[in-house]
Amino acid sequence: MTIGVPKEIKNNENRVAVTPAGVEALVAAGHSLSIQKSAGEGSGFLDSAYQQAGATIVETAAEAWAANMVMKVKEPIESEFQYFRNDLILFTYLHLAAEPKLTQALLESKVTAIAYETIQLPNGTLPLLTPMSEVAGRMAVQVGASFLEKPNGGKGVLLSGVPGVRRAKVAIIGGGVAGTNAAKIAVGLGAEVTILDNNLDRLRQLDDIFGYQVSTLASNSSTIAQAVKYSDLVIGAVLIPGAKSPKLVTEAMVASMETGSVIVDVAIDQGGIFETADHVTTHDNPTYVKNNVIHYSVGNMPGAVPYTSTIALTNATLGYALQIAGKGYKKAFADNAALLKGLNTFEGSVTYKAVADVYGYHF
Ligand code: NAD
Known part of the structure; x- marks a missing residue:
């Protein structure tokens, strides 16, 4: 052929x-x-x-x-x-x-x-989408860490901290392919990582994979509000197959974050999970600030690598x-x-x- x-x-x-x-x-x-x-x-x-x-x-x-x-x-x-x-x-x-x-x-x-x-494989997974979610999940932490730096507009927090100074808190909402890959990198860089998912079996698997290196939380509006408020970096990685992403993080939750914190909405290609992340950005101009929080919502993250x-x-x-x-x-x-x-x-x-x-x- x-x-x-x-x-x-x-x-x-x-x-x-x-x-x-x-x-x-x-x-x-x-x-x-x-x-x-x-x-x-x-x-x-x-x-x-x-x-x-x-x-x-x-x-x-x-x-x-x-x-x-x-x-x-x-x-x-x-x-x-x-x-x-x-x-x-x-x-x-x-x-x-x-x-x-x-x-x-x-x-x-x-x-x-x-x-x-x-x-689609018999177990429901999408083998030709998975690699791009792996790339985007891993990148999410890399770009999040970069925008937390002061010269890039962030609050000036190093993910790993140093001896005597606290580590950065990273919350990952959605513990599927992108979320798990984000967690790997965030853990590797020494952050304090929390993963939220509404699928308890998935949280059990994540607990088996990461042990005590991550905290897992059943996702609901109360746990999301708490995790978002106290995080330096929040990553949105939820997917409901075939549907628009649910707006799980309200503007009030975003407003509760400290000035210079960072949001990376990986799920923006399906509409995004942050009420404040209302448009897709490009690699030429990847971020904007709302409620004093930096929003990164690039629709084709893998295109950067x-x-x-x-x-x-x-x-x-x-x-x-x-x-x-x-x-x-x-x-x-x-x-x-x-x-x-x-x-x-x-x-x-x-x-x-x-x-x-x-x-x-x-x-
Ligand atoms: P996935 O299906 O592997 O994982 C999604 C996870 O979200 C699942 O574990 C599911 O249980 C969880 N979830 C569903 N509802 C939830 C809720 N209410 N609270 C918490 N968790 C919930 O999907 P994936 O492959 O990781 O993709 C995640 C998103 O990333 C998708 O929207 C995908 O299109 C997007 N994506 C974006 C880019 C980009 O460049 N921006 C690249 C690749 C993938």
Whole structure:
């Protein structure tokens, strides 16, 4: 099969869908790769590395899109719709429930569109979303620590403290993938860490993982209010699958924090859990201050570390790409129910229930 990898053109998107190592594996399996010129540059992968791995570098997006299967990172934007055709397999993040124009374009051109974010294992986990939550969770503590520094507007607290001075208090609301990864880094940096989750079994697992290095609290408005008030850094990492995030932290709770404290709302891509975090920010201008508290609410945190994020993403996508390209999508779907869950549009119909429901399509 021919596989095309266009350069990402969304603002500030430096990731790329396949690494040179991924190219090597796909070429070894007998496939031909067309990588658009400089597609990997933002992630630190030069055209020469792709060539060495066996890919052909093509000048234009059109040449990359001409392949049997196109692999991308972000959902196509309008200027890319012209490349859609009925024998194209598109394998990328799609988020169709929030993308009516893209959905329409995929249906009209009868693209076979497989969304990374809806591939789902039998245990309910989303293997192609997990790596980005890992990255964002780990980054949340790194950026939080940085904005606690005085020159960055923070209250001037070092996460670990020093002998004779208290450690910083970090509260993490939501103890799933992002929250657990945030906890790992916060514990590693020596902070006093509290994790709040409303799933008691999850809190038991976290207690087993971290032992006495973290405190766990059953999440409710009273425990959240207490934890927020006394924390230097609060990280929002709640997810209710398929729904907007609940506003668990009220403006009054934020106002109760000390001046110069920091909030990192990782869940902002689903609407955010802080009443005061009312808009998505960008890496160019990541923070704003409300109630004397610094708010960081970047919607694509992994975009700041494209080298790590690209490798983490392709580690997760490559196995599925090999199955689709090796067996053809029909056999790959028949053999792998998790992959079939990724199919969002096929022969002009929506084939993923949550997306069909949003647009009132028959499913
Ligand atoms: P996850 O499903 O692994 O974890 C979510 C956790 O929230 C679960 O443990 C769940 O029990 C808990 N939860 C649900 N309701 C709660 C409540 N009322 N109080 C406390 N906890 C509650 O999800 P995840 O993969 O860790 O993702 C977390 C969020 O991070 C999502 O919104 C995801 O989209 C977002 N995310 C953002 C970025 C970014 O760049 N901003 C990147 C990756 C992921």
